[in-house]
C-alpha cells in the first residue's frame with residue numbers, strides 16, 4: 001500500500017484507540033458482562049418444555065400466585081413446571097410452580113439490578129448519552145476495519161505478531177458484535193414495536209396473555225418477557241404457528257421477527273449459552289487487542305527514551321563520542337556527581353532536543369573529535385540543530401578530548417562550543433582540551449565541575465587507560481580479487497598475543513604507525529570465547545590522490561597491509577568499544593549492516609554467536625561492489641548461514657547486474673521484516689562502513705521505512721532514530 005495512506009491509517013488506528021480508550025474500555029467491558037446474561041440464563045433455567053403450556057391454565061396460575069402483577073418474566077419448563085421472576089426490593093427472585101396445582105416448588109435469588117445498571121452503562125453511560133456511545137462505536141468499528149490494512153496475518157511469536165494475527169482471526173466476530181450494536185441504534189433489523197409512552201402502565205403477565213388469547217387466538221404459551229418496561233412479549237402458538245405477540249396498553253401486535261436477528265446477534269441470545277459465550281469471547285478478544293496494542297506502543301516509546309540518571313534531574317552530563325571514551329567519562333562524571341548528592345542525567349547528545357537543553361540548571365558536555373577534525377558521528381545532527389536554536393540562558397561547560405598528532409586538535413569540541421555560544425548559551429567553565437589519555441585532565445575538570453555546582457564528589461572511579469599489547473602477525477591474506485581493478489585492496493590479518501587478552505568483538509586495536517603519528521583504530525573481528533590470544537583485523541589499504549596526481553598511502557594501513565611480515569611484532573593499544581559490542585542480552589536479535597571492510601567487527605560478532613550458541617537471532621546485510629571480486633569472508637558467512645547461526649544473510653553487490661544494489665536497497669526490500677525485528681523483537685541495529693555512503697544511505701532508508709511504518713513525518717522519524725542511537729538500539733561505527 002502507498003506508504004502515505006498506510007501512515008494515515010496507522011495514525012488513526014493508534015490515536016483513536018488512545019484518545020477514546022476509557023470509552024472503548026467501558027463499552028467493551030460492560031458488553032462482556034452483559035454477554036454473561038444469556039449464559040447465566042441458560043444455567044439457571046431448566047429444560048424448556050417441548051409442548052407449550054395451555055394459555056388459560058397459565059393465566060389461572062398467574063392470577064393465583066401473582067395477583068399484584070409483580071412478575072417480570074414467565075418461562076414454561078419441562079414436566080409442567082413454570083418459572084416466574086418476581087421483582088422484590090430491586091432484586092429478582094425466581095420461583096418455580098407446578099402448572100396444574102399451583103404449588104411452589106423452588107425459590108432462587110438473583111442480582112437482577114446489576115445487569116440492568118450495566119446495560120444502561122453500556123447503552124448511555126448512565127447519563128442518557130446514547131449518542132456518545134453510538135459515535136464511539138462507529139469509531140471503534142473504524143479502528144477494527146483499519147487494522148487488517150496495516151499488516152498481513154503471519155505467525156510471529158512477538159507481542160505485535162499476536163496482536164496482528166489475533167486481530168485478523170477475531171475480526172468477523174468483533175465486527176458482528178459492534179456492527180449489530182450500530183444497526184440497533186439506527187433501528188435497522190429490529191422489530192416494529194408499538195409506540196410506548198414513559199408513563200404507560202406496566203402490562204401484567206396474565207392480562208398480556210389474556211389479551212393475546214382474545215385477539216390472536218393463542219392456545220399455548222412458552223415464555224413471556226418484559227419489553228421496554230411497560231409492554232410484554234408473549235411467545236407461544238396460535239393458529240398460524242409459533243408466534244410472538246407484543247402487548248402494550250395500546251394493543252397487540254403479532255411479530256414476525258422478534259426480537260430480530262440483529263438484536264439476538266448483538267446480545268448473544270440466538271443460541272442460548274453458546275451465543276453468549278461467543279459474545280464474551282468477542283469482548284475478551286477486544287480487551288486483549290487493546291491491551292497488546294497499547295503495551296507494544298508504550299514499549300516503543302520507552303525504547304526511544306531510555307537514559308541513565310535521575311528523573312527530574314537539573315544537571316545534564318552529555319557526551320558525543322566516537323569510540324566510547326567520552327561516553328565512559330560522562331557516565332563516571334554522572335556517578336561521581338550523583339554520589340555527591342546532585343540530581344544528574346547522563347545522555348548522548350544524539351537524543352537531546354534543544355528545548356530539553358534549556359531545562360537544565362547546568363549542562364556538562366564531554367566530546368571527542370573524530371575523522372579529520374569533525375564532531376563524532378552521533379553529534380552531527382545535534383550540531384546542525386544548534387545552528388538555528390535559541391539557547392539563551394543555557395549554562396554549559398565542555399571537556400574536549402583529542403590528540404595533538406591530528407592536524408585539527410580538539411576541533412570537534414571547538415565546533416560545538418562555537419555553535420552553543422552562537423545560539424546564546426553561556427559558557428561557565430573555560431573549555432578544557434585533552435591530549436591523549438584523558439584520565440588526569442578529566443579528574444581535574446571534575447573537581448572544577450563539583451566546585452562550580454557547589455556539591456561534593458562521591459567516590460570517583462578512575463577511568464581505565466587503554467592497555468598496551470604486543471602482537472605477532474601470524475597470517476595475512478588478501479580478501480579482494482587482486483586481478484579485478486574495480487575492487488578495493490582489503491586484507492585479513494590474524495595476530496597472536498603471548499598472553500590471553502581481555503576484549504570483546506567490536507573493540508578496537510589502536511595502531512600508531514610511528515612516533516608522533518596519530519593512532520588509527522581497527523575493529524577487532526574475533527572473540528576471546530574462541531581464542532583469547534588471537535585478534536582478527538580486516539584492513540583496507542587507504543590511498544589518497546595528492547595534488548600532483550601521485551598516490552599517497554595511509555601510514556597505518558600501509559604498515560598493516562604491506563610492510564608487516566608474518567612473524568613480525570606489532571605494538572598497539574586495546575580500546576574497549578562498549579557501544580559496538582554484541583548486546584549484553586544474549587536473546588536480543590542483532591541486525592548487522594556492513595559495507596566493504598565494515599564487515600570487520602561482525603566476523604567477531606558471528607564467531608561469538610557460533611561459539612556461545614547465543615540464542616538471539618542474527619541478520620547480516622553485506623554490501624560491496626562485486627560478488628566474484630569482493631564478497632569478503634563469503635564462504636564463512638554462508639557456512640554460518642547454513643549452520644543456522646546467521647539466520648538471515650542478504651547481499652548487495654552494486655556493480656553486478658541484479659546484484660541487489662546497495663545495503664539501503666536491501667533494507668527497503670525487506671522493510672516489513674526489518675520493522676518486525678526492530679520494533680517487535682527490539683533488535684539492535686549495527687552499522688559499520690563508510691560514513692558518507694553507508695552511514696547516510698542507511699540513516700535515510702531507516703527514517704523512510706520508520707516513517708511509513710509508524711505513521712511519522714520525516715522530522716519525527718529522524719528524531720526517533722536519534723533516540724534509538726541515544727539508547728544504543730542503533731549503533732554506528734563509521735569511517736570517514
Ligand SMILES: Cc1cc2nc3c(=O)[nH]c(=O)nc-3n(C[C@H](O)[C@H](O)[C@H](O)COP(=O)(O)O)c2cc1C
Nearest residue numbers: 321322323324325326368369373402403406409410
Ligand atoms: C579516526 C580518528 C580520528 C581522530 N581525529 C582527531 C582529530 O582530528 N583531532 C583530534 O584532536 N583528535 C582526533 N582523534 C582523537 C580522539 O578524539 C581521541 O582519541 C578521543 O579520546 C576519542 O574519544 P571517543 O572514544 O569518545 O571518540 C581521532 C581519533 C580517531 C580514532
